[in-house]
Amino acid sequence: ETGVTQTPRHLVMGMTNKKSLKCEQHLGHNAMYWYKQSAKKPLELMFVYNFKEQTENNSVPSRFSPECPNSSHLFLHLHTLQPEDSALYLCASSPRANPPAEQYFGPGTRLTVT
Amino acid sequence: GDSVTQMEGPVTLSEEAFLTINCTYTATGYPSLFWYVQYPGEGLQLLLKATKADDKGSNKGFEATYRKETTSFHLEKGSVQVSDSAVYFCALSGTPGYSTLTFGKGTMLLVSP
Numbered sequence: 001e002t003g004v005t006q007t008p009r010h011l012v013m014g015m016t017n018k019k020s021l022k023c024e025q026h027l028g029h030n031a032m033y034w035y036k037q038s039a040k041k042p043l044e045l046m047f048v049y050n051f052k053e054q055t056e057n058n059s060v061p062s063r064f065s066p067e068c069p070n071s072s073h074l075f076l077h078l079h080t081l082q083p084e085d086s087a088l089y090l091c092a093s094s095p096r097a098n099p100p101a102e103q104y105f106g107p108g109t110r111l112t113v114t
Numbered sequence: 115g116d117s118v119t120q121m122e123g124p125v126t127l128s129e130e131a132f133l134t135i136n137c138t139y140t141a142t143g144y145p146s147l148f149w150y151v152q153y154p155g156e157g158l159q160l161l162l163k164a165t166k167a168d169d170k171g172s173n174k175g176f177e178a179t180y181r182k183e184t185t186s187f188h189l190e191k192g193s194v195q196v197s198d199s200a201v202y203f204c205a206l207s208g209t210p211g212y213s214t215l216t217f218g219k220g221t222m223l224l225v226s227p
Contacts, residue, residue, distance in 0.1 A: 002159060033214060042220075043203070048213045056213050090157050100207045100214050102148055105157035 003027040006091050006106035013081065014114055021076040021109045023091030029104070031097035032074040034066060035090040037108070043090075049074060050097035081113045116141045116208040120218035123201075127225050133191040135221045137178075137204035140185065145208035147171075147180055147187040148215065152201045161189075161202070199225045 004025045013019050025032065034046040048056035049068040063085075065077040074091055088110050092103040121136040139145065146165045150158040162171030167182035178189045189202060204218040 002157070004157075006157075031213075043217045045214050050213070092158075097213045100212060102146075102160055102163055102207070103158075103215060104160065105150075107155075107157045110155075 002104045002106065004091060004093055004104050004106035006089075006109050008109060009107060010110045010112075012112045012114060013078070015081060015083075017081075018077070018079040020078065021089055021091075021111075023074040023076075023106055025072055025074075025091075025093035025104070025106075027093055027104060029093040029095050030071055031094040031100075032068060032071070033092040033094070033103065034074065034076055035092065037088040037090055038086075046076075048097055055097060078111075081111075083113050086111055086113045116145070116206060116212060116216040118204050118206055118216055118218035120202075120204050120221050123220075123222035125221060125223045127194055127223070129196055129225055129227050130193045131225075133189070133194045133198070133223065135189040135202055135204075135223070137187045137189065137218060138185050139187065139204070139206050139208075139216075141206055141208035141216075143208065144182075145206040147178070148205040148207070149176070149178055149187070149189050150203040150205060150217075152203065152220070154200070158203060194223070194225045196225050196227055199223055 036044045047066045067075040088108045091106045094103045117140045148163045149161040162173040164171040164180035170179045201220045205215040
């Protein structure tokens with residue numbers, strides 16, 4: 001148990017669906033992150049939030065829309081996804097984003113786009 | 115820019131064998147260094163860390179020493195178990211202005227009974 005929870009753990013969605021991934025951290029951290037992990041590819045940073053403000057968008061397509069209503073919660077809204085978006089989506093939190101400190105990861109959401 | 119290079123996997127060992135997974139890095143300044151482990155179907159877990167040169171991080175029988183002269187942070191364990199089978203990631207927190215850790219590509223470890 002790392003103090004970072006993610007729901008749902010598994011999600012299957014069609015290309016025309018809209019769904020959201022949720023992440024919550026119970027560690028009192030100020031920074032939160034979304035990563036994409038695909039088979040046989042390096043970990044890909046998607047978004048960084050520091051004190052609820054987005055500080056980095058790593059050229060992510062607009063069909064992925066993040067939301068950070070407070071320092072404890074992070075969402076990833078999904079719409080009109082493509083099959084190549086199927087992957088494990090990992091949320092992480094950290095005491096700070098700059099300079100970066102150790103990150104604590106949730107268990108991930110396994111997303112399958114059909 | 116910052117970068118982390120890990121040995122290619124998979125590393126296959128028999129139970130009770132000695133483990134070394136190599137990690138070297140490039141960074142400006144004096145980074146902190148980390149090892150993460152990812153078990154099948156789970157997220158990454160922080161395994162150990164070191165914040166300055168010659169520090170040794172250790173946890174669950176794993177060790178790694180921060181070697182500034184060789185820019186390395188190799189992961190070692192004296193006697194691996196089947197339950198250690200996982201993917202191991204080396205990472206660094208380096209240059210100011212970066213907003214996240216820099217991760218290596220990961221090394222898969224497979225331990226057979």
